[in-house]
Amino acid sequence: MLSYDLTPEQDMLRKTIRDFAEREIKPIAQKIDEKEEFSYDLVAKMGSLGLFGMTISPSHGGQGLDYLSYVIAIEELARVDACQAATVAAENSLGIGPIYHFGTEEQKQKYLPDLCTGKTLWGFGLTEPDAGSDAGGSKTRAELKNGQWVINGSKIFITNGASRITAGVTVQAVSSTQDGKREISCILVPAGTAGFTAREMHHKMTWRSTNTAELYFDNVTVPESNLLGRRGDGFRQMLATLDSGRLGIAAMGLGGAQGAFEAALSYSKERKTFGMPISRHQAIAFKLADMAMEIEAARNLLYKACWLKDQGRPFKKEAAMAKLYCSEVMKRVTDHAVQIHGGYGLMEEYPVAKFYRDQRLLEIGEGTSEIQRIVISRELGC
C-alpha cells in the first residue's frame, strides 16, 4: 500500500517551520553569515518553537515526533538558511541523540530538559585533527583512575561545541588498550571542567553562522558516572548516531536544493536576454526541468529512508544513499542556480551564492561521500 500523503500534523509542521524561517531567519541570515555570527536569539526562538529534541519522548522534554516530521523541519529550515538547519540538526542528532539513546536515567534527567528547550546546547566530539573518516583511530585517551576519568587529547570541527550556552560535550576516547585492541568509550564532559578548553573556529567557507569548535583536554577529570552507557560501547554508539544523523544531513541537501531551485526559477522568469525571459531559452528551461526532477527523486528517497526508520526496519543503506544523493543533488542544483543567475550568481546580494557555498559541507560532514559509498557498497555485500 503506497501512500504519498503526509499526515495533517506533518503538513501543519511544514507550514509552521516555513513561515518561521521566512519571517524570522530570512531577514538576517545573510547578515549573520557575513559576520560569522552565531545567533543566540534565533536559538532561543527555535527552542520555543520546539525544534530541539524533536524525536525524543515528551517524558524527557522532547516532542515525540517521528523521523519524517524531523526531516521535514530540517528541510524547511535549510530551504532558507543552511546554518540554522545545521545548528538544529547537529543538536538533535549529535548533541541530544546520544544522551537520550545511550545515557543513564540520571544523565538524561540532568541534561535533557534544558537541551530540549534550547536553553543549552551540547556538542559531539568525534573528529580529531588526525582522525576524521577513520574515527576509530581516535588518539584522545580516557583513563580510569581512582573512580574518575582523566581525559587527554583534542577534537576538531565540533558543532555547537563552544557557544556561550554550550553545557558540555560528549567525547569519544580510547578508554584502554589491551593486547593491541583499543577499547572506545564516550564520556560526558561539562563545560567549565578544569583543563577543558573550547575555542571557536572561524574563517569557514560554509555554515558561517554556526558554532564550530576545537576542543582541548588537558588532564580533564570527571566522575566515573559520566561514562555514556557502557564502557567499550563508544564505537557502536557513534555508528548508530551517524546512521540517524545522515537523515538530517540529507534533509539539508534536499531543503537547500529546493531553496536554490526556487530562487533560480523566479530569477529566470524576470531576467530578460534577447527579448525574452531566460526561462524561455531552452538551455535554461532544461536546467530547471532537471533540477525539479532531481529534487523530486531526492525527496522520495529521503522520505522512504525515514519511513523505514519510523517503521523500525533496517535503514542504514537507505540513509547513506539519501545523504549521498541529496547532497550531490544540491551540488548540481546550486551549480545550475549560479549559472542561471550569471554574474549576479556570484554576488552575495543574491541568495544562490550562499546556497552554493553551504552545499559543500554536506559531502564532507558526518561521513564524506566516499565513506557513504563505502557504507552502501558494504551493505551490498562488496
Next chain:
Amino acid sequence: MKIAVLVKQVPDTETKIRIKGDSSGIETDGIKFVVNPYDEYAIEEAIKTKEKNGGGEVIVVSMGPARTVESIRTALAMGADRGIHIDDAGLQADSHVTAKILAAALQKEGGVEVIFCGKQAIDGDCSQVVQGVAELLGISQVMIAVKFDLREDKKGALIQRRIGGGSQEVYDVSFPVIVGAEKGLNTPRFASLPGIMKAKTKPLAVLKAAELLGESKPRVSFVNYRLPPERKAGKILQGQEPAQMAAELVKLLREEAKVI
C-alpha cells in the same frame, strides 16, 4: 471568560485561481487552502486575551467543507482550546446566511463574551459577516480594530480602530462584543511543535449548517464567475520636454484613465 474566534479557510494568496467549466464557481482541486490572514490576527488576539485574563476558553468556529478542519486544527495548535466545525455541505452560502448560521452556533454555545474575527475574508472580500453577526446577536461591534486592551474590570475593553485619513477612534466597550481584526493588531504566534501534537487531541464538535439555518434562504445566488480582465500594459511617456510630458500626463489621466 468564553472567547470565540470565527475563522474561514480561504485559497492561499499565491494561488492561481481557475474558473470551473460551467462558470458556477472556482476550481478547488489543487488549490492550497490557508487560514484567512486577517483571522490569524483574530486567533492571536483571542489567545492573548485569555492569557491576560488569567484563564478562560478559546473556541474556534468555522463553517466550510471537511477540509476546513485543517484551519481549526491550526488555531488549536496555536493555543485555542476546542473547535466547532459547521459542515456546509449542500449550501451555497452568501454573507447573510453565513452570519445567520454563525450567530445561531454562537447562541447555541451560549455565554460567549468576546468574539474575534478577521475584518474580511480575502476570498470573497465582502466584509459583511462580522456586522451581520453583531446585528443578529444584538451586540456591539468594532471593525478594523488595531488595538485591543482588556479593561481592568475584565468586563470590557478599550478598542482602537482605524478610520479614514490615518486617524484612529477609541471605543470603550462593555462585553459582549464582536471585533473585526485588522493587520497590525498583533503578530500572530507560530504554532509550536508540541502545540501541533496537542491539537490532535483537543475536542472538535461538528454541527450542520442546514440545521442552524432553519427556514432562511440565501439572498444571493451565484450565477456566473469570470476572471477579471487582464491588466493592459502601462504607458510610458518619453522623449519630450518635462513640462510637455506633465501636460500630456494630466490629459491622459483626465481623458483616458478618468481619475482626475
